[in-house]
Amino acid sequence: MSAPLTRRSALGAAATLTLASCGGDDPPPGRAGPGSGAGLLASLLAFERAVVAAYDACFELLRGEALRHAREIQLHERDHARVLEDLIRGLGGTPPRGRRPQDYARQFPKLGSSEDALRFAQDLEERQIRGYLEGLTDLPDPELRSGVAALAADEGVHLATVHLLRGQAAAQDPFVTGAL
């Protein structure tokens, strides 16, 4: 049996996934102008796609209620990706193409148990919250900020659900910043 996933290695994996998702080898988002927010949205989109792929990896280790709720969360994350694609198109941009599943999988930590999978999911949800709150601060247009604010609210629900699946209290902190 492999050693349990430590918080350090889960965080490291989430950070690596973040960097890989925002890498310079991703094509720029079409013809959206500089300062439009399209670049930031594209980074958020890349991470959402990575999270969708990460949940696929988690499914292999989950059963029962945990698997059911994780599948539901993944469906929501797919919806989030579509929202971000729409927002990029609304700016006149073209959403960057996603990567192959095996390209994402290379960045994932070695998951040896359901607890490893849920800890990884929790860290990813926290990272998403952080990204969307950064978007809320930095995006130039109120309508774009509305979009990412709604996504941040959703990720809070996901995070609390993962807490429950880990046997923890759903609501833990008064200020959920996604800080790692």
Add this chain to the structure above:
Amino acid sequence: MSATRRRLLGLAGAAAALPAASALGWPGGAAAQAGRSDVELLESLLAHEQRLAAAYEAALRRDAIEPRLGDTLLSHEREHLRGVEQALAGAGRRAPRAGVPSPGLGAALGARGAFARFALDLESSAVAAYLEALPRLRNAGLRRPLGSIMVCAGTHQVALRESIGEPPLPGRS
């Protein structure tokens, strides 16, 4: 209605919270919010937090919520109140602590299930208020800390649903 708006309406945490005239550029929504100052937006958020804190205080007194859950949610709301009050002070307005009982609270205190559903509605209304206000705050430095309160409200919704045996994730529309 654009595809983006339809998709945003279907989201989990925000699904029950997006108001009819939201900040998504719907007729009347953006116009209604556009002219409000940061102080006005913060005051509306403060009112929601006051109602939530008052509700959890009352529920704990009347055993209408499991004590550990009630203590946690109340402590969070008190932190939220302090945060919003601080933001208001920074914007140059002192916030009076006024009692603002929510209509319907009395009836909801009769049973834990009734209170949980009542509190869920309050939390959803609070999320809706944050979704309206946050994108329009001119002080960008306020959006992340106040956004973290909004995200916390989503975790409260899950905790309350769990307390009444409902699934943590609401159904998608």
